[in-house]
Every structure is written in structure tokens, then in C-alpha cells.
Amino acid sequence: MTRDYSALVKDDRVHTALYTDPAIFEDEIDRIFNTTWVWVAHDSELPNKNDWITTHVGRQPVIVNRDKAGTVRVMLNRCRHRGATICEAKKGNAPGFVCPYHAWTYGTDGTLKGLPLPKGYKDFDKGDYTLVNLRAESYRGLIFATFNQDAPPLEEFLGRARPWIDLFLKQGGGYPVKVLGEHKFTFPGNWKIQLENTTDAYHFPIVHKSFLSSLDGDTGELFSFMDAGGYVEDLGNGHSVMVMIPELVDLEENLDEPIPERFAELADELRAEHSEDEVRRIVRAVTGSGFNVNLFPNLACSMAFFRVLRPLSVEETEVRHIAIGMDGGPAAANRARLRLHEHFQGPMGFGTPDDAEAWERVQRGSQAGEDSVWIMLNRGEDKTESNAGDVTAETGMRAAYQMWKRMMTA
Amino acid sequence: MSTLVATRDLALAAEFIALEADLLDTRDYAAWLALWVPEGKYVVPVNPDETNFEDTLNYAYDDAAMRSMRVRRLTSGESMSAAHAARTLRSVSRFRLLGHTEQGELQVRSAQQLIEYKFDRHRTYVANVEWVLRREGESFRIVRKVVRLLNGGDALAGITFLP
Incomplete structure (x- = not known):
């Protein structure tokens, strides 16, 4: 049952359920953190091309990196094959990303570059397996990301x-x-x-x-x-x-x-x-x-x-x-x-x-x-x-x- | 140095480190402050592998003035978290004599397992602790104590005691 959120927030007070209700929390993740701009990093954490850090947007683990062209990207930290996290360290510098499970290899822009034993797949198009890129924009060095393509x-x-x-x-x-x-x-x-x-x-x-x-x-x-x-x-x-x-x-x-x-x-x-x-x-x-x-x-x-x-x-x-x-x-x-x-x-x-x-x-x-x-x-x-x-x-x-x-x- | 001397040094250092642990667990902070040489440094780095404490961020990087302000904070009654401070119990062990400084001070590394209890829960803080100890009579004074928390680089919680 979805609660009437407008009744829980009045001009001068809010209802305690906003602190305690797990269902409200799930809706917040969905409607706020997965929907609006979320701050992920400061420019100075990625001074060089191929620098990356790991962080989160809401609950979802992401990689924030400066690709080889110098563009800041925010990508889900999740291999497109079986879904393992690709990076577990806090930061690094690398010309690409290799999933440690089956060695699917991605470019710094998230495109799938290669994988072992490709002949095991039929009609495999690497273009279908790019790491999920979020929208990323920055203001004065503050880098934000959003899942929402329609966000302002x-x-x-x-x-x-x-x-x-x-x-x-x-x-x-x-x-x-x-x-x-x-x-x-x-x-x-x-x-x-x-x-x-x-x-x-x-x-x-x-x-x-x-x-x-x-x-x-x-x-x-x-x-x-x-x-x-x-x-x-x-x-x-x-x-x-x-x-x-x-x-x-x-x-x-x-x-x-x-x-x-x-x-x-x-x-x-x-x-x-x-x-x-x-x-x-x-x-x-x-x-x-x-x-x-x-x-x-x-x-x-x-x-x-x-x-x-x-x-x-x-x-x-x-x-x-x-x-x-x-x-x-x-x-x-x-x-x-x-x-x-x-x-x-x-x-x-x-x-x-x-x-x-x-x-x-x-x-x-x-x-x-x-x-x-x-x-x-x-x-x-x-x-x-x-x-x-x-x-x-x-x-x-x-x-x-x-x-x-x-x-x-x- | 003979093995005998090193063994005796280490035994004395272990005894001193146990004393320090006991003073902190019993929150006898005035006695704890007296263990230090005036120029002593108490360091809890963020990065457990850090070597340059001055130019990096620490949880604590205390000279004598900061140590005594920290103790005042913990005992003044003005801090709501310290007024209801966690109880702590720490075990110190695995003492190893790493060597001596040019001034003849002992360099020791020990293990510290600390459990805090507050708000119906226990939390664990595990650390390698590095000591520089200056002999004074039959005991020592602390020149440097570096607490390298295993999880220092990750999320901790509010700490209402001295690790």
C-alpha cells in the first residue's frame, strides 16, 4: 500500500514514518536517488585520463572515471555478463576495465572490447553489452550523475x-x-x-x-x-x-x-x-x-x-x-x-x-x-x-x- | 644488543602498554596524559598504511595541547556523546621489538583488539599499534603512539573513547 505522501509532509512538520517506514525508504531510493542529480565526485579526484574511483548513486555501486578522451563518465560498477562488480578498490588508473570473473574487458567509456572464447556465443554483438552509463554533468568541478535521461x-x-x-x-x-x-x-x-x-x-x-x-x-x-x-x-x-x-x-x-x-x-x-x-x-x-x-x-x-x-x-x-x-x-x-x-x-x-x-x-x-x-x-x-x-x-x-x-x- | 636485554626491554614495554590500555579502559585520563613526553604525538591515521601524517588527514593527530583538550572534552560533561561514553575493553598482545631510535628509544609494534559497548551493542576496533617509548627510570614515557585501525579507510562510527 502506498501511503499518501502529501499528508505526511505539512508546511511546518513531517510525520515520523519518514524516519521509520521501510516502504517509504524504498520509494525514496526509486523516486529521489534513482531519479534526480546525485553528487558523486569532485574533479580533483580524477586529475588524469584513465583515473577512476568507486562510489554509489543511492544504493547502486558506480565507477566514476575520466575516460581516455578526458570525458568524465559515471557507469554502473557491474559487468554485463554475470553482474560481478568490476572494481572493488577505492581508486586507480587504468586504460580499461577487466571483470575478474570471466575477463570481459571494457574500454574507459564502458564499451565491451573483448572477451575470452567469443565463438561460444551465437550472433553476439559487443555493442549490446556496454557498461550502463548514467548521465553525468558537472558544475565548477562538482560532478553529479543521474539515471534520469529526462532530468533538467x-x-x-x-x-x-x-x-x-x-x-x-x-x-x-x-x-x-x-x-x-x-x-x-x-x-x-x-x-x-x-x-x-x-x-x-x-x-x-x-x-x-x-x-x-x-x-x-x-x-x-x-x-x-x-x-x-x-x-x-x-x-x-x-x-x-x-x-x-x-x-x-x-x-x-x-x-x-x-x-x-x-x-x-x-x-x-x-x-x-x-x-x-x-x-x-x-x-x-x-x-x-x-x-x-x-x-x-x-x-x-x-x-x-x-x-x-x-x-x-x-x-x-x-x-x-x-x-x-x-x-x-x-x-x-x-x-x-x-x-x-x-x-x-x-x-x-x-x-x-x-x-x-x-x-x-x-x-x-x-x-x-x-x-x-x-x-x-x-x-x-x-x-x-x-x-x-x-x-x-x-x-x-x-x-x-x-x-x-x-x-x-x- | 644481547637477546637477554632485548627480552627484558620487550617485557617491560609490554607491561607498560598493558598499563596504558588499562588507564584508557578505566578512563583515568589524567594518569594517561602523564605517560607522555611533552613533544609526544598521538596519531590515528585514516589510511592504515600512512607514513606522512602531517600532510594527510587523520582521525587524530595530537600534540600535547590537543591531547589535553581531547581529555577535557571527554571529561567536561559538555559533550553529550562523552557524557554517555562507551565502555571499552581492549586486549593488547603480539608485542614485537622493532628496534631502537637513534636516541635509544624502543620501537615496538603490538596488536590491539578493542570492544566498545554502548546503546545495547558491541562494536569492534582492531588495530596495529606502533610505539616509540623512552625509558624513564623503571618505566617509559610515550614519544609516539600510532593506532593503525584495520578498517581506518572505511566507515567508522562516532568514537567516544581513545583508541
């Missing part, structure tokens, strides 16, 4: 989120942004609990009190953004932006401001090889952006990293925190970025374990009062288009759930 162009789907992505990428500090590594963890809870969290400033001073206590005075002040002019804005198509630190929206502005004390040592180190202008630009970029851009359904460009979620089951979700830095930039700046990432993110960070605990509690709590206790999203109900002045407004969550409803009832 990626740029149209991103829409008003694009200028925010442009701003986010300024943390390259004049260099291209590059993936430096990632933390990956799972939590026993529904994927939307994490989707909500990157547009939830309200929890920050509570859940992350121990992180805030570990900061020096200036940095602590920077993260005291409850009443600092931040705001949340619905960007359409389920996307949203939450601006926490307005002075860090454009990292190429205010370059003549004094360098914060905590970066004095880094700045000194950079001065050996960089002009004062470059030093200021790089140091400001190291800080990261003062906002989160949430892209429905699986990516957040979150202050200084990419947060990627993957639904595993109705009550199990994988989260990746991908550290980014400056491609070709000074090693000292990238080290500073790595240390900042380690401080908050990942299974041993000063922030993430507390988030994971809160999300698990939300899932555990969802066993109680399924029909009587709804999940409230009514904070800062939209009085103005941008909800100016209220960084804790749940505008971004409402935007995501309205997109959820649109897709689930389409």
Missing part, C-alpha cells in the same frame, strides 16, 4: 545555489580546490536526519559546547553566530543556504583586515614565498566559508568541507566529511586545513561524535508516539523571503521536505 540540465537543477557554490569555492585562495582526504562514518538513523542537520544552526551551541570550549577567544567569538546577522534562504529545488558568519561569505573581500592571532604563525611561514596580498588571501581562505549550501538530496558544501550522505537503509546512513584544500597551494596552508578538519570532523573530531549521538537519539526516539508526535520544522516560519536575521530558522529543512514531497508524489 544540472545547471538548471542547481539554479540559485550556483552563486553560493561559486562563493564556497573561493576557499581555494586563488588555487583550484582539491580533495585532501575524507572521514567516513555511519550512524543508525535515517538519512534525512543528517540532511536536516547541515541547515540546523539551532543545535550548534548546545551539541557542540565542548568544541566551542576548546577554541581560543577569537575563534570562539567567530562561532558564536546565534545573533550575528546570519540567515537561512530557500534556494529552490530543495536546496538552501544557511549563512552563519556573514563576514565570511565572500573570502575575497575584507582582505585588508588584520590577520587573526591564531594564523600569525601560518602567515609568517607563508611570507617566505608569497606576497602580502597572497598571504592575506590564503589565510582568509584557510578559515573556510561562513555558510553551508545544502544541495538536495546528498551534498552540503559545508563551511570548509563537503558533507556527502548515502542512504543505506531506513535506519542506517553513511556520512562522508571530505576535506578540501588548495591544489598546488602552499603545504603549510593545506596542513592548517587538515588540522582544522581533524579538530571538528570525523569519528574522533570534537564535533561529529556529538552530532552522531544526537541523530541516533532522534532515530531511537522515533519509536515513540509515531502518529502523535510529529517532527517540527516551524522555527522561524518564513516572514520574509530570506528570513533575514534568523540563522536558526528551519527554512532549509522546510525547503528540503517540500522538494521531498514534490518528488515522492510526482
Whole structure:
């Protein structure tokens, strides 16, 4: 029995079944993850021709690669013969793909090039056995894929989120942004609990009190953004932006401001090889952006990293925190970025374990009062288009759930 | 070095490593902090084969300041996950003396099987642990501890203890 999804999502609240019902989860995989644009990789993970990585679109394993012509492709990681995965490593570089089971061999574009003992087949046309290619498009190095040939162009789907992505990428500090590594963890809870969290400033001073206590005075002040002019804005198509630190929206502005004390040592180190202008630009970029851009359904460009979620089951979700830095930039700046990432993110960070605990509690709590206790999203109900002045407004969550409803009832 | 000396060194190191394990399992973090030399590094790399910790992403890459902030976080009551921290039990074994540094410090590798219990479930964290230990009187102080989780490169879960 298909539930009436429009009745489960109201303007200001959603029904608990969205966290608990396995049938809804199956429909989400079908109608959202197998239907819309899903983020799969960043360009810097595939710098050379024939580079490949393995990842997932929804639940389906895929290979993302740069073929020998330089085109980025996203293909199902599944041999067309008996269906074994072709690549099990996380990444590599190869002029083609060979299935290890019966050695069917594919080109980097997925075309079947050869197979052992072909005379065993009658009327065999290799053209019928190309690896399944998804539609792949990228914006500013962010690579997305979709199974849906009728999906709008990626740029149209991103829409008003694009200028925010442009701003986010300024943390390259004049260099291209590059993936430096990632933390990956799972939590026993529904994927939307994490989707909500990157547009939830309200929890920050509570859940992350121990992180805030570990900061020096200036940095602590920077993260005291409850009443600092931040705001949340619905960007359409389920996307949203939450601006926490307005002075860090454009990292190429205010370059003549004094360098914060905590970066004095880094700045000194950079001065050996960089002009004062470059030093200021790089140091400001190291800080990261003062906002989160949430892209429905699986990516957040979150202050200084990419947060990627993957639904595993109705009550199990994988989260990746991908550290980014400056491609070709000074090693000292990238080290500073790595240390900042380690401080908050990942299974041993000063922030993430507390988030994971809160999300698990939300899932555990969802066993109680399924029909009587709804999940409230009514904070800062939209009085103005941008909800100016209220960084804790749940505008971004409402935007995501309205997109959820649109897709689930389409 | 004579076999006898090496055997004694390894036995002392094993005893010290068992002490360290016991302090962490009993969450006696103040005593644990005192085991370190001030310039000591506590490292939990993402990639279990990593050699360049400084230029790569780790789960923890702690100098003395980070270690003491980490302990403060775990004990302050401000962290909801640490306030309900997992109970842990770790077995340390398979001690091997790899050699000595130029300063005469011991280089040891051991196995660590750690089980955490929280929220009605057990989770297992298995690791090779590499030690650099400096003699101090009849005991040691830690110059470096590198915890190479077998599954470091894959998805972990929130960790509310020190591996």
C-alpha cells in the first residue's frame, strides 16, 4: 500500500514514518536517488585520463572515471555478463576495465572490447553489452550523475545555489580546490536526519559546547553566530543556504583586515614565498566559508568541507566529511586545513561524535508516539523571503521536505 | 644488543602498554596524559598504511595541547556523546621489538583488539599499534603512539573513547 505522501509532509512538520517506514525508504531510493542529480565526485579526484574511483548513486555501486578522451563518465560498477562488480578498490588508473570473473574487458567509456572464447556465443554483438552509463554533468568541478535521461540540465537543477557554490569555492585562495582526504562514518538513523542537520544552526551551541570550549577567544567569538546577522534562504529545488558568519561569505573581500592571532604563525611561514596580498588571501581562505549550501538530496558544501550522505537503509546512513584544500597551494596552508578538519570532523573530531549521538537519539526516539508526535520544522516560519536575521530558522529543512514531497508524489 | 636485554626491554614495554590500555579502559585520563613526553604525538591515521601524517588527514593527530583538550572534552560533561561514553575493553598482545631510535628509544609494534559497548551493542576496533617509548627510570614515557585501525579507510562510527 502506498501511503499518501502529501499528508505526511505539512508546511511546518513531517510525520515520523519518514524516519521509520521501510516502504517509504524504498520509494525514496526509486523516486529521489534513482531519479534526480546525485553528487558523486569532485574533479580533483580524477586529475588524469584513465583515473577512476568507486562510489554509489543511492544504493547502486558506480565507477566514476575520466575516460581516455578526458570525458568524465559515471557507469554502473557491474559487468554485463554475470553482474560481478568490476572494481572493488577505492581508486586507480587504468586504460580499461577487466571483470575478474570471466575477463570481459571494457574500454574507459564502458564499451565491451573483448572477451575470452567469443565463438561460444551465437550472433553476439559487443555493442549490446556496454557498461550502463548514467548521465553525468558537472558544475565548477562538482560532478553529479543521474539515471534520469529526462532530468533538467544540472545547471538548471542547481539554479540559485550556483552563486553560493561559486562563493564556497573561493576557499581555494586563488588555487583550484582539491580533495585532501575524507572521514567516513555511519550512524543508525535515517538519512534525512543528517540532511536536516547541515541547515540546523539551532543545535550548534548546545551539541557542540565542548568544541566551542576548546577554541581560543577569537575563534570562539567567530562561532558564536546565534545573533550575528546570519540567515537561512530557500534556494529552490530543495536546496538552501544557511549563512552563519556573514563576514565570511565572500573570502575575497575584507582582505585588508588584520590577520587573526591564531594564523600569525601560518602567515609568517607563508611570507617566505608569497606576497602580502597572497598571504592575506590564503589565510582568509584557510578559515573556510561562513555558510553551508545544502544541495538536495546528498551534498552540503559545508563551511570548509563537503558533507556527502548515502542512504543505506531506513535506519542506517553513511556520512562522508571530505576535506578540501588548495591544489598546488602552499603545504603549510593545506596542513592548517587538515588540522582544522581533524579538530571538528570525523569519528574522533570534537564535533561529529556529538552530532552522531544526537541523530541516533532522534532515530531511537522515533519509536515513540509515531502518529502523535510529529517532527517540527516551524522555527522561524518564513516572514520574509530570506528570513533575514534568523540563522536558526528551519527554512532549509522546510525547503528540503517540500522538494521531498514534490518528488515522492510526482 | 644481547637477546637477554632485548627480552627484558620487550617485557617491560609490554607491561607498560598493558598499563596504558588499562588507564584508557578505566578512563583515568589524567594518569594517561602523564605517560607522555611533552613533544609526544598521538596519531590515528585514516589510511592504515600512512607514513606522512602531517600532510594527510587523520582521525587524530595530537600534540600535547590537543591531547589535553581531547581529555577535557571527554571529561567536561559538555559533550553529550562523552557524557554517555562507551565502555571499552581492549586486549593488547603480539608485542614485537622493532628496534631502537637513534636516541635509544624502543620501537615496538603490538596488536590491539578493542570492544566498545554502548546503546545495547558491541562494536569492534582492531588495530596495529606502533610505539616509540623512552625509558624513564623503571618505566617509559610515550614519544609516539600510532593506532593503525584495520578498517581506518572505511566507515567508522562516532568514537567516544581513545583508541
